[in-house]
Amino acid sequence: MSQTDPTDAIETIAIHAGSEPDPRTGAVVPPIYQVSTYKQDGVGQMRGGRLAGAQDGPGRWIEGYEYSRTANPTRGALEECLAALEGGVRALAFASGMAAEDCLLRTVLRPGDHVLIPHDAYGGTFRLFDKVLTGWGVSYHPVPVSDPAAVRAALAEHHAKLVWVETPTNPLLSVADIALLAEIAHSGGALLAVDNTFASPYLQQPLALGADVVVHSTTKYLGGHSDVVGGAVVVADAELGARLAFNQNTTGAVAGPFDSWLTLRGIKTLAVRMDRHCDNGAQVAAMLASHPRVAQVYYPGLPSHPNHEVAAKQMRGFGGMVSFRHAGGEQAAVEMCGRTRLFTLGESLGGVESLIEHPGRMTHASAAGSPLEVPSDLVRLSVGIENGDDLVEDLRRALGS
Ligand SMILES: Cc1ncc(COP(=O)(O)O)c(C=O)c1O
Secondary structure (H helix, E strand, C coil): CCCCCCCCHHHHHHHHHHCCCCCCCCCCCCCCCCCCCCCCCEEEECCHHHHCCCCCCCCCEEEECCCCCCCCCCHHHHHHHHHHHCCCCCCEEEEEEHHHHHHHEEECCCCCCEEEECCCCHHHHHHHHHHHHHHHEEEEECCCCCCHHHHHHHHHHHHCCCCEEEEECCCCCCCCCHHHHHHHHHCCCCCCEECCCCCCEEEEEEEHHCCEEEEECCCCCCCCCCCCCCCCEEEECHHHHHHHHHHHHHHEEEECCHHHHHHHHHHHHHHHHHHHHHHHHHHHHHHHCCCEEEEEEECCCEEEEEECHHHHHHHHCCCCCEEEEEEECCHHHHHCCCCCCEEECCCCCCCCCCCCCCCCCCCCCHCCCCCCCCCEEHHHHHHECCCCHHHHHHHHHHHCC
């Protein structure tokens, strides 16, 4: 049981949910239960009670701790914290964001089903739909999810079972109106799933806006320190949560105890990190917007961003992800990525340290030749929490002014 109260603010939840002092020792941080199996007090008499367990098929609950694929106390602490942060009834922690997506999709979709996906989705998500799920008879249709009329029309045309939304999107930072899309999806009989990786629950809470499911790559802002890969699914409905838990246990891509512990530790500073990411992101975006070697900046905090008003309505801040098109073209963009001092050339995002990358040749290479191909002169920045002036200076130097 958590120490949190329903009235607690998210800064408090991030630190306390799932982190009740250890009942045996009083340790203020949940221990790493690096264990695969548990002593039973008699055959089938497990310790830990029903809350620890998972549903083993319709109606039968595994009571307590039996085996760590099914339930582990350190993973349980993380899952309790994630559920509280997103305002969901249940969260499940996975070995990666892609494992979380895969489990969710195989739980809610069947052969013959259709899904709407953002026309600028994360390349790995696109690859999962394009290269894996199509093989199982699930078809996908890319739509600009920042355009509600286009989503409504695509839903009517394809009778999609699921609307998949990323907001802001990776790497073009377009923003979808979650409340409006929830209404549209539900009126068309579809579920709305939101990949909340770029915003984190500190900046945006999709379930409160009407979404049915939230997905995370916890590798990013939740973990926050570029030292662990993980994923999560959070649901508003207990029955869907039980089906997911059954499939998670059955297919097995769970988060390990140490990875769960690292993620939980990262989450404790989520609020202060996100505030700084937002400040630095805004400072970097403002500099780029007035730079002669930058053709276009993508940052939802800029008033010129086409979805700025929607972002301002549903997000507490605009985050630390900034993309831009280099006015010098593809080669200039690629070369710039190798010239920064503080921004490290690398994939991933959301850590305390700033990263730079070329999506067309790196994170989104798998979308080449598809409707999701990204501009070749695009550079993506994950703006960290270093000193903002230092970061601006680093980029100016790398741009050549
Ligand atoms: C928006 C988004 N969703 C999902 C993922 C996949 O997460 P993971 O790399 O933890 O599997 C990523 C990874 O970059 C991402 O950026």
